[in-house]
Amino acid sequence: MLTPTTLDQLALRQNAEVVSIDWTAISENDGRRLRALGVDEGVAVEKLYKGMFGLSDPIALKVGRMTIAVRKSHAEAISVQPVSVTNQA
Amino acid sequence: MSEAVPLIVLAGNPNSGKSALFNALTGARQKIANYPGVTVERKSGHFSLAGGKQAELVDLPGSYSLDPTSPDEEVTRGVIMGIQEGERTPDAIVIVLDAANLDNHLRFALEVIALGQPVVVALNMMDLAERDGLTLDPTRLEAALGVPVVPTVAVRRRGLEHLTAVLESQLRKKPNPVKPVIEEDWEHGLRKRAKQIANQAIIAETAGRRWSERTDRLFMHPFAGPLILFAILFIMFQAVFAWSEAPIGWIESGSDWVAGAVETNMAPGFIRDFIIEGAIAGVGSVVVFLPQILILFLFILLLEASGYMTRAAFIMDRLMASVGLSGRSFIPLLSSFACAIPGIMATRSISDPRDRLTTILVAPLMTCAARLPVYAIIIGAFIPPTTVGPGIGLQGLVLFGLYIFGIVGAMIVALVLRSTVTKGPNSGFLMEMPKYQLPNMRDILIGLWQRAWIFLRRAGTIIFAATVVLWLLLTFPKVPEDSAMSQVDYSAAGRITNVIAPIVKPIGFDRDIALALIPAMAAREVAVAALATTYAIDAPDEEAEAKSLTERLQSRWSLPTALAFLAWFVFAPQCISTIAVTRRETNGWKWPTFMLVYLFALAYVAAGITYWSAVALGL
Secondary structure, three states, X not given: OOXXXXXXXXXXXXXXXXXXXXXXXXXXXXXXXXXXXXXXXXXXXXXXXXXXXXXXXXXXXXXOOEEEEEOHHHHOOEEEEEOOOOXXX | OOOOOOEEEEEXXXXXXXXXXXXXXXXXXXXXXXXXXXXXXXXXXEEEOOOOOEEEEEEOOOOOOOOOOOHHHHHHHHHHHOOOOOOOOOOEEEEEEEHHHHHHHHHHHHHHHOOOOOEEEEEEOHHHHHHOOEEEOHHHHHHHHOOOEEEOEHHHOEOHHHHHHHHXXXXXXXXXXXXXXXXXXHHHHHHHHHHHHHHHHEEEEOOOOOHHHHHHHHHOOOOHHHHHHHHHHHHHHHHHHHOOHHHHHHXXXXXHHHHHHHHHHOOOOHHHHHHHHHHHHHHHHHHOOHHHHHHHHHHHHHHHHHOHHHHHHHHHHHHHHOOOOOHHHHHHHHHOOOOHHHHHHHHHHOOOHHHHHHHHHHHHHOOOOOHHHHHHHHHHHHOOOOEEEOOEEHHHHHHHHHHHHHHHHHHHHHHHHHOOOOOOOOOXXXXXXXXXXXXXXXXXXXXXXXXXXXHHHHHHHHHHHHHHHHHHHHHOOOOOOOOOOOHHHHOHHHHHHHHHHHHHHHHOOXXXXXXXXXXXXXXXXXXXXXXXXXXXXXXXXXXXXXXXXHHHHHHHOOHHHHHHXXXXXXXXXXXXXXXXXHHHHHOOOHHHHHXXXXXXXXXXXXXXXXXXXXXXXXX
């Protein structure tokens, strides 16, 4: 079993499941938007890209069939469990 | 009003292809206005239902939820609930869904369907879903949702007839409003149901080509990505200047021709002077920017429609975050290189109010097209056309430097504003990145037409009014015949100059420059025309008058003055339309006043430092 981590630390191209989200670290509005974009506890995600020149901010994420952008500060509040499957499709 | 045509609204998540469906149904005849009291756009048009009956269609702002997180979503919610000021209660709602993104988009659909109003679901972008390897069954979705579902491909105009036929039958039904029940853990339940229904609707799913993801591997590459972005921007700015030369020439000769026609066909006098010098020259001097603005917007619309623009915002986000903004500010600031007005209007897409205000306040620092005539004449007159390196001319370098000066200035100002007047927690950058798709030329042309129309209407009203006022200031009061003073000195503008001249004297500006700065309040490029007029009037004889403005500037201005003049225009908010649009977008005079004061202060300081440094260096 792979070690649990937070989304900002997750390796690129790595699939993971969202274990928990520290909603107190995210503003209420951003939290609602995050859920509206499909990020919530129990959801499968894949980390796709990072900012330019390898900077760790922002982060592009695959959630379901959608690609979304999040900031590192949000990613730090999202705990994930890496899973070793490639793509479920 | 109740006997009026039925009102149908389009609702859906952002990136569901709602606007494409709106364009496909209504065509180019659209009305764009604001909802009262808010800067949320109301886009409406008309279309024929299957039976030939007319209906009004309103494109609601994209929403993720009926639980609003932005002014846009609040309006969408208000309209759907029938409580929005400035909108009647809709007779039917078309929910637009991205077929390739059902589990996400169905949440909003379920919320709307739960309200019990007549609803039709447009299962849009079926082609992209197929490209992704998804096979969907609309009838299964229909059964699960309990409302009619019509598959569409709005950009290719597919499924529209079917949609209008179903709408027609839905309109005959009576609405059956139900009070939405807010259950415990309602958000969670909604997500689960959305996922369930999506799974039911999907018949087969193959790996597909995942075209978007492959494209992203290149465009979002940590090194190739930014390089591609800068290459695109480079081509864009080249095109803005290279392609616009010919059409600008046509507009100039067109307005000269009109002025000439008026001159020969009208009796000399006040009215004729007013039409030629005030109306035609004033409006003409602004309309010449139309080609550049349209070319810039052609690029921006293409980049937006293809799905690349959010990638550009993603790439730029880190850089913008360092001054307290986000990638969302990138597009408005980019537009401001053509003209700050469309740029400021584009800030509506920024959901964070402090981010948006900061972006509006720094947008005038981007070097807009109106500064180019000013920069061009001063650089041409004072900077020698020497080369400073292989293929690098000194003149081009100075022009480039002025662009950089503006950008750096904007970044510093943004940083300062974000820690003072627009202080607050750093906003997030939460954005959906839509799939890539081939833009539809018809949608692009409709977008261009709307931009052109907004710009021309502005030129015809605000700019026209400002030009008229300035012309009147320069023309009245009339100088008495026996006075030794010139008309310019005697006029109201001349008297205002007497007040301004001592203020700008320390930064190297003489009285003629002070005078030129007054009409330049309407638009920066008017400064050039104003200088030409002043020097022409002052010319002692015809020979001197024939000298070009360049020569006259060279003989009258010192190099420090010229450099200070350039530095002044990097900052000076000399554009009445920018002030007007800022007032409209911020709903009051507070921020435009702030903008005027801080930019004039910066302009004064920048010009002063430039002047005194240049003098000290013995230039």
